Amino acid sequence: MNEVTTDVVVVGAGNAALTAAISAAARGRKVLVLEKAPQSQRGGNSFFTAGATRIAHDGLEDLLDFIDPDDRHGVTIVPPYSQDEYRSDLERITEGRNDPALTEVLISESADALRWLHGLGARYRLMYERQAYDRPDGSYLFWGGLHVGNTGGGVGLIDDLVAIATRLNVTIRYDHAVEDIIVEGDSVVGVRGTRSGAPFEVRADSVILGAGGFEANADKRREHLGEGWQNAKVRGTPFNQGELLDAALAIGAGRGGDWSTCHSVQWDAFSADNESNFELTNRLTRQGYPLGVLVNTAGERFLDEGADFRNYTYAKYGREVLAQPGSTAWQLFDGELRPRLRSEEYDMPGISVVTADTLEELAVAMEVPVDTLVATVSDYNASIDTSVPLDLTVKDGRAARTQPPKSNWAKPLDTAPFYAYAVTCGITFTFGGLKSDTDGRVLREDGSVIPGLFVCGEMLGGLFSANYPGGSGLAAGAVFGRRAGAQA
Incomplete structure (x- = not known):
């Protein structure tokens, strides 16, 4: 057996794990x-993200010391x-x-934490x-409390x-697949x-677990999340199987x-390679739904697309799609809305989309009941x-007074051509993890x-x-990666 000794061993190499390793190494x-x-x-999973990172701040002037320069800053x-808004959002969104x-x-x-990483070489920018959204006067207005991200997205973050x-x-x-945690006495x-079938052992003063949850394991998804979750598509790394959670338990x-x-x-529901796609990464997500209408395969709406800014609904609406027949739904837009969709998501190669000049033709292409879809859209249009x-930059209260309602950003779908994008549920990470204190020390029950x-990272339970x-x-x-590394 290959045996190694070190001060700190970190399991995993995503955002949290690497931050923990950097924090420990910076201490010598x-x-x-x-x-x-x-x-x-x-x-x-960090590789697959867009890099968006939510922080409390006092506005643009407070960010300029660590974000990339941009000619648009002057009109932004x-x-x-x-911090009060951040706290309120976490409490509200997690119920x-x-x-x-x-x-x-x-x-x-x-x-x-971002300033500290920036000082070491990490790059950030306004997203x-x-x-x-750009406004008619040429200015830009940010929305939804989420403004800063890594330069180069998840790929840039990891690099x-x-x-x-x-x-x-x-x-x-x-x-190197870590499978067991070595305990002597109570430590x-x-x-x-x-590694390639050969066993190894690493002895260390401290072990930091940052190896993600169990979202890539269909059996564990079914066990913990419920029936049907085995059908979800894995957005990110296929390697988060939950073994280290089991080993720690x-x-x-304790569970956290x-x-x-x-x-x-x-x-994306039908793209040929819609799981763990290391080339397209986050481009398979479809987050333009607050602008349009979402229907299931029966041609019926089933949620409020405009309940809140996308930042506060997108991480739960995959679950709603999973619960629909065939775990599939369609995002609908018309010719006026289509140019407002983000190019990196809706202009990618192999996208699951059908187009038509009439709603009747669109329904046929979608293989949903024609009369139902036409009635759904007609009722929606008439209720606005x-x-x-x-106004896409604020919760504008422009509602569709139908069932279910659309609370904001309701625009009639009445301008040809019409577009339908097929979506399913893409799982990102599981919220359950290990019980810990605020320094990342793992606790018993x-x-x-x-x-x-x-x-640290997605293995730390309790936040969401x-x-x-x-x-x-x-x-x-x-x-919490920084904190764990500072204590290890």
């Missing part, structure tokens, strides 16, 4: 990162996003099931293409973090696993957070108070600390339940 610790994936598929409005102590650390340290870690002499070993002292770690819910989105101005064991505010996952990874 000898750090070894073990990643199950090959180097060509590194980065965990970035509303402040206070009050967010851990208060973890929440306070997240909202108070998120901006500082114009995702979080702002930057790996470069920082390498400069700090962190050793990263790919193709964790290392991990065991295999087996040595006495909500194991029955997850982050899931509307995802068009005297209320359409009775609240006592398991010495030597830390957790049922839904989450967009961008808070990457923020949590940076904050």
Whole structure:
């Protein structure tokens, strides 16, 4: 057996795990990162993200010290996003099931964590293409509390973090599948696993678990999330199978957070390679739904597309699509709305879309009942108070007074051509994880600390339940990864 000794061993190589490794290495610790994936598929779920990171701030002037310069800044409005708003959003979106102590650390340290990483070489920018609309006067207005993201999205994020870690002499070993946690007495002292079938063992003062949840394991999804979840498409890495969660529970770690819910989105239904696509990554998501209408395969609407800004609904609406017949639905837009859809999502190769000059022809192409679809859209169109101005940058109250209602951004679908995009449920990550304190120390069910064991990222339970505010996952990874590395 290959045996290695180090100060800190980090399991996983996504945003949180790499941040933890960087934090420990910056303190002078000898750090070894073990990643199950090959180097060509590194980065965990973080690689597949758009890079959006939710932080509290005081507006554009407060961000200029760490975001990339942009000629558009001079005509841009970035509303402040206070810690009180952040806290309120987390409480509201998770239906009050967010851990208060973890929440306070997240909202108070998120901006500082990004500044710290920026000082080491990570790059950030304003996310114009995702979080702002251009206005008739040529200015830009950001919305939804989510304004900053990594330069280069998830790919850029991982490239930057790996470069920082390498400069700090962190050793990263790919193709290393950690399977067991070594315990001596009541303390964790290392991990065991295999590489290409050969066993290895790493002894360390501290073990930091940042290996993700169980979302890539269909059996575990069915067990914990419920019947039907085995049909969800895996948006991100195929390597998050939940083995390390099981290993931690087996040595006495407590469960943290909500194991029955997850982050899931509307995802391209019929694209040929719509799971763990390392080339298209996040481009298979379909997040333009607040502008249009969503119908199931019976041609009927089933949710409020405009209930809130996309940032606050997209992570739960995948679940709603999964519950529809065939776990499939259609996003509908007309010729006036289609140009407002993000090009990186709706102009990708192999997209699941049908188009037609009439609703009747569109229904035939969608293979849904013609009369039902036409009646659904006609009722929707007729219920809109068009005297209320359409304004995509605010919750404009321009509603469709039908059932279910559309609370904001309702525009009649009445201009040919008509477009229908097929979507299913794409699972991102599971919300249940390990119980921990605010420094990432893993706790037993009775609240006592398991010495030597830390957790961060999607393995840390307690922050999210049922839904989450967009961008808070990457923020949590940076904050609690940094904290775990500072203690390990």
